[in-house]
Amino acid sequence: MGEPRKRAYASPLRQENAEATRARIVAAAAELMTTRGYAATTMAEVARGAGVAVQTVYASCPGGKPALAKMVYDVSLAGDAQEVPQSARPEVRRILDEPDPARKLALYASMATTIHRRTLPVQRILLAAAATAPADTGLHEMLAGLDRERLAGARGPAEHLHEIGALRRGLTVGRAAAQIYALTSTEVFERLTGTCGWNDRDYTRWLAEMLSAALLRR
Structure with missing residues (x-):
């Protein structure tokens, strides 16, 4: 018999924490972009505003600052950061x-x-x-x-x-x-x-x- 396969397991708490982190990142980016402008907003400043590491910001938006701006727009479009169709x-x-x-x-x-x-x-x-x-x-x-x-x-x-x-x-x-x-x-x-x-x-x-x-x- 082979070794038992590991079950894929997605922790609801982990997902909830990830969504909360993403919401903080988007809120920090929105605040900076609306007060300083897009060009003057840096990923490092967004990370500080969200209370996370810079790597976390890049992981949340792999496309860099344009992807972060898209996230800010999407949240303004929906009215919240919830992933609801x-x-x-x-x-x-x-x-x-x-x-x-x-x-x-x-x-x-x-x-x-x-x-x-x-x-x-x-x-x-x-x-x-x-x-x-x-x-x-x-x-x-x-x-x-x-x-x-x-x-x-x-x-x-x-x-x-x-x-x-x-x-x-x-x-x-x-x-x-x-x-x-x-x-x-x-x-x-x-x-x-x-x-x-x-x-x-x-x-x-x-x-x-x-x-x-x-x-x-x-």
Whole structure:
């Protein structure tokens, strides 16, 4: 008989500690980046702020500082550091469970407004850093990846509307996703709430109306 195989064992406590460590790292990075800027934030300073070794920071984000910035953005997007799929979050479940398509889009617009408010400070910092550092390929690739993720994420609501038969006649899922991607862009949000002086309620109402007009059957 051969030697007994060792069982793979993942300690829940170990995983909980790892998640807590990652949350501290992201919180320290977010604080430094929003107060000092992306370029002035170092991995060593993040480690000190999180109370961990520098090697721990690199282990949590193998891609270096761009990967750390992505983690900061992801937490601002989700609203917390919990590894919960977007589809399982309460605000998304409310949209999926709502029977009326126009009301679905109103809830979606409200969620988009909340997300914009959370992510806008981080996006401004990263875009400003990219503008002054054209040679930082890691940062530019990370930002391009965020945009691709946003376009891919727009397929979710488009596919859902298609599945329930609510999409405007002749409108493909791909075209619907492209319109959702464009209408919910950070640039549009900034122009309307910044340059035009709209409040969040104005923007949410406008976005719900535009999405309904563009996507739903008459």
